Amino acid sequence: MAAEVVRMFARWWDNFQESCDIRLAAGAGCAAAWVLLVAVSPVLSVSPTLTVSGPSWRPCVAIGAAVAFGAAAITSNPRILKAGRALPHLPLLVAGAALSFAGVVLHHSSDTIAITVIAALCTGGGLAALVLGWVPPFASIRLRKRVVGTVATAFAGAVLYLLVAMIPSPANLGAALALLVASPLLAAQINPPDAISSAAVPCAATPLRLFGPELSAGALVFGTLFVLAGHVLPDIEHAWMASPVPGMINVALFLVLETALTLYMVRRVRRESPTVAYRPVIIFAALGFLLLPFVDERGALLCMAISFAGFGCFLVYFWIVMGNICQHRHSVPIPTYGFGLFLIFVGFLIGETACQVLYSLPHEAFSYAATISILSLFLLVVLAWSMTDGARFAQETAEMGGIPFVMDGAAAEKDSAEHDSDTSADRIAQAAILYNLSPRETEVVELLLRGRSIPYICDELFIAKSTAQTHVRHIYAKMDITGGRQELIDRIESADEAQRPSPPPTA
Template sequence: MEKSMSAGVEPGQGLNWPLLFTAACGFALYWGCFFTMLMRNSFMDGGVELLWYHLFLRVVFLGGSGLACVIIARRADWMASERGARVQKAGAWMFSVVAASASLAFHSIGAALPLAFDLVAWGLAGMGLACLLMLWVELLAAFPAPGRTAALLGAMALGAPAYLVMNLLPFPFNIGLLCVSPVLSLGMLRVLEADPATVPAAFVPLAESRGRARWGASFKGTAVAYGVVFGLGIGSTTRIAASEPLFTGIACLLALGAGAAWWGLRRLPDRIRQGGSFRLMFPVLIIALIPMSFLQGLPAVACNLLLLGCYVFFEAVGIDLALTLAEARRASRVHLAASAQACLYLGLALGHVIGLAATSSGAMDYATLSAAALALVVVLAVFVTFAAVAPLAGEGPRGASVGAQGEGGGAEPGEGGFQARCEAVARGAGLSARETEVFMLLARGRGVEHIQNKLCISSHTVKTHVYNIYRKMGIGSREELLDAVEGD
């Protein structure tokens, strides 16, 4: 029997791969700029060699990014308007202007710029890049779930070589590329928005969204704590002398983190999207932090880079989770994504602050900081294992159950009416008894992994049943299945 099945639940989606590739390339320009700002001397300011200065400016950059995300999350309705989109695009332009002005001023006077100037510049740069990120998050919501995930992870993977090129080019080409990249990214965003194949996702008012989906307090707290660990690891790379091998290693780990997220979302979609990424990273974090507590030189550098790969994995999964839950719960995409990013930026900033305070005061060296980060990871492991860390507020210990490809939704209030509608649809489509069981679980937002465990059948059998269900119902996606149940 011929099947057109993806690795998840959906059969042939009719994905527009040229459109997705364009989106990945445009979004990759953002990641190239962000990684450059986060990892090395942004604005290519080679005259500043003080470790504390780099860390301090990075804290301001992350603070600006977090502040912008908080504003966007709280004003999600206005940001979704045409005027709000223009303001966010102006923010992206602001990054290019600030980066160009700061770099040209430094190279013109040949001396370090005043601290107050740098603080303003880095804060505005962080806000500008956060605006660009949210614009791309909103665009990704227009794609079907499999394509959305592919575009997101492809963009992060392509952002790694973009980072490498930005850091290896000589002045003024490096700063020129850094300044032009957000503008080019906005141009590709506009091309995609104007393409008839890009159908924007439905607008969801913030008032309605909050009633359907809100991040749980334990989930947000855990995300901040992980950000602290990543901030300590990323901040410690600043003490390593800049070199081509270091830039190459950073680029490789950035790409590896995106690849690991792709593998996880393909192989363990339900587990990852129910907060399982917290647990999956424990072994890797411990492997990275234990050697950092007593090793120096190249082994310590390798451990730093491994933490960077974990951060990219966490970042990718977090954005995918926000978009998946927003689609499943019919909630505001911008609000969920911006809120999650604000928590992560807060953790990263706190990690840099702790590293800055400890090393500048002489209270701790990086080996001791690594041991403290390891202790924090152990505490997190115990907390996540024994406490119910559900992504959304008001959920049970297992968290949100969303489909393997991110589509579907939970049962509506009134379980009896929902059950009756599902049974009526199943009878009308002529589904068999087993297909009806699978159909009922699909309608509740369950994915392949959950269904195979629930019914004690293989994933291949589940996909076969899903294919037959879609064929008999004459549909091609989980969203159409839900529309059939809801009578849309």
């Protein structure tokens, strides 16, 4: 059993190295860790987030980031961004790191309201630039590599966050600021992204039309839910923000959930699909809010972590899907991602406003925590209703060699295509029995009959190139094929004939 597990991880590592540039995952992971430190860590600030007594650092960071992401979304206008011209990603990373660095240093230099607001706006703008700087390398690659790269970035970001959070103060602040330096340095070492954004004419559709009402609503709702989960016990929020434990629990649970989803994707689904993260996110977010009215303060901390894990998985899903939208609609990546992340941060601000209102209301019939729970569960019901077909956003486009990306629904056409393939599937199954093909070899045969290349088979089945070539050799040897794919088709058809029952003998 142990040897099998070791072989599985060795095979997975081999496939990972072929699918993802480690420098990309590490560099983007530094940016992800910085975002987590800004959001849920006392390393950068211990000020409470609920702005009952005046402007607070983190809500102002959200405002600065929302403004920056909104400005990036505006550049989708062809009058501003000429055809064939894309925003540079490396200067964005450098500018983002510099702004974030300046904002944090300024925040620690003074606690006056004016300095706090200016420092937060600088940090928020820098955070947005740092995130957008990693958009072109992700948006320019195929779905399989983007899934692997995004998941690897999430892992790297969570691990780096936990490492920085465990360092004693004030050394942890220096380690956090080092992430800002490492991210652009690693970006400078990777190969330039493919010229998808530069080859595509900016899409004439508005950003809202690119995303559609369902996906846009999902981004707003999850942004709101993230803030609601962070304000479940506002009376002791200051103590929570001064301790590294709540943030570490949040990120650790997210890491556990993402690991479980990744193992399920690799072992059971056997292909990289952001759809794997779509359904569990709503369940986890709902579970945290459902348990909230029935637990004490420590239990509320766990409920917050459960909901945070669901939100983190939604961000992984959302990041991948935005790349699908870029490749399908030929939209410029940075403005497209900018609009999607703008929706997330607008959701943050809506959540902050909702918490302010709910906290100021009298709570005679329901406690504040119960009110947050009821509101959040209602929003999740609305989200589930509006995104019942949300998995379609995760499909691979025809340009990427996969299932066509559908913006307005074409379930009937998809069902028809699946019905037409039933006969071929039956023939392949019969050939697998006749020639003793393994389940993986059967999957390779199916792709070969569809005219897929070896690189595509590697992407589709999450296997290395050498593994795919070995499967093809074994298939041809078992089926005694020497004439290529045409002979493979003949073998499949002859297997179909061989499996048919012979007619009864005539008298």
